[in-house]
Amino acid sequence: MNDRIKVICSNCRKPFSERANRLKNGYQVQCPNCMRLITFDSSSEDPNIRRPLKAAREIRYAAEDAIVMARLAAQQPKRDTGY
Numbered sequence: 001m002n003d004r005i006k007v008i009c010s011n012c013r014k015p016f017s018e019r020a021n022r023l024k025n026g027y028q029v030q031c032p033n034c035m036r037l038i039t040f041d042s043s044s045e046d047p048n049i050r051r052p053l054k055a056a057r058e059i060r061y062a063a064e065d066a067i068v069m070a071r072l073a074a075q076q077p078k079r080d081t082g083y
């Protein structure tokens with residue numbers, strides 16, 4: 001699964017990617033292009049901050065769902081259905 005989130009720096013407008021499991025509220029990353037420190041604050045008005053935060057949250061939820069589904073599937077009684 002691709003867990004890379006595209007982030008656009010509000011300062012230099014250049015895109016870079018960050019891992020979804022690191023990208024959460026309060027996370028700080030330095031732009032690799034202009035070295036500006038970006039703080040991912042969910043209360044920010046900046047769509048370049050809000051959008052990647054939301055995308056990362058959705059990816060983490062999807063990953064959690066996949067774990068739950070795998071666990072449920074493992075709990076199913078094993079039946080030999082013959083196919």
Ligand SMILES: [Zn+2]
Nearest residue numbers: 009012031034
């Ligand atoms: Zn930048």
